[in-house]
Amino acid sequence: DVKVTQSSRYLVKRTGEKVFLECVQDMDHENMFWYRQDPGLGLRLIYFSYDVKMKEKGDIPEGYSVSREKKERFSLILESASTNQTSMYLCASSFIYEQYFGPGTRLTVT
Amino acid sequence: EDQVTQSPEALRLQEGESSSLNCSYTVSGLRGLFWYRQDPGKGPEFLFTLYSAGEEKEKERLKATLTKKESFLHITAPKPEDSATYLCAAHNNAGNMLTFGGGTRLMVKP
Numbered sequence: 001d002v003k004v005t006q007s008s009r010y011l012v013k014r015t016g017e018k019v020f021l022e023c024v025q026d027m028d029h030e031n032m033f034w035y036r037q038d039p040g041l042g043l044r045l046i047y048f049s050y051d052v053k054m055k056e057k058g059d060i061p062e063g064y065s066v067s068r069e070k071k072e073r074f075s076l077i078l079e080s081a082s083t084n085q086t087s088m089y090l091c092a093s094s095f096i097y098e099q100y101f102g103p104g105t106r107l108t109v110t
Numbered sequence: 111e112d113q114v115t116q117s118p119e120a121l122r123l124q125e126g127e128s129s130s131l132n133c134s135y136t137v138s139g140l141r142g143l144f145w146y147r148q149d150p151g152k153g154p155e156f157l158f159t160l161y162s163a164g165e166e167k168e169k170e171r172l173k174a175t176l177t178k179k180e181s182f183l184h185i186t187a188p189k190p191e192d193s194a195t196y197l198c199a200a201h202n203n204a205g206n207m208l209t210f211g212g213g214t215r216l217m218v219k220p
Contacts, residue, residue, distance in 0.1 A: 004153075031206050043154075043197070043210045050206055058207070090153050097142045097201045099208060101153035 004102035019078040023091030032074035036087040116211035131183040139203030
């Protein structure tokens with residue numbers, strides 16, 4: 001079974017803080033993704049990575065950065081958290097097409 | 111631009127009342143059509159992949175079908191535990207990204 005884990009289920013941060021969200025997959029997948037999910041807006045892609053140290057912007061990259069130093073780990077960084085980044089963050093990985101998701105991190109920025 | 115539209119947005123069924131969820135897609139060179147189930151506060155759980163028109167996949171009370179313009183998720187004799195949001199997504203012939211629909215929220219009452 002594919003296993004994608006995320007470092008926290010719930011996170012509360014203050015405006016202006018630097019926030020790190022970690023994602024680890026155990027299936028040796030090439031591709032990893034970060035999405036945010038908001039009511040009425042669905043799933044929106046923030047960034048994805050198709051190889052170690054490679055990254056590409058998704059639909060809404062502003063205010064975020066990513067890091068992929070090892071194949072199994074993909075980090076999402078909020079450089080200076082803002083209240084409009086309060087959301088559910090979902091990590092996914094894939095070998096080719098089928099994406100497998102982690103449990104999600106509910107981030108609240110106050 | 112690729113587009114995936116799901117209908118209805120919400121569906122209430124009585125236990126045992128069969129129905130279908132619709133996923134219409136406009137994608138350049140479909141490489142795969144995916145169905146996911148998402149429970150509240152959790153990440154999407156992969157259900158099915160369909161690759162070509164006429165293909166069908168089944169799992170318990172769920173059956174997914176695909177035509178050249180849409181996919182259906184048929185739910186036969188649903189139970190309350192089938193209540194969830196069902197997402198469909200399409201993969202085109204360029205890049206590694208999925209285009210997601212907005213989801214159908216299914217509620218099955220006992």
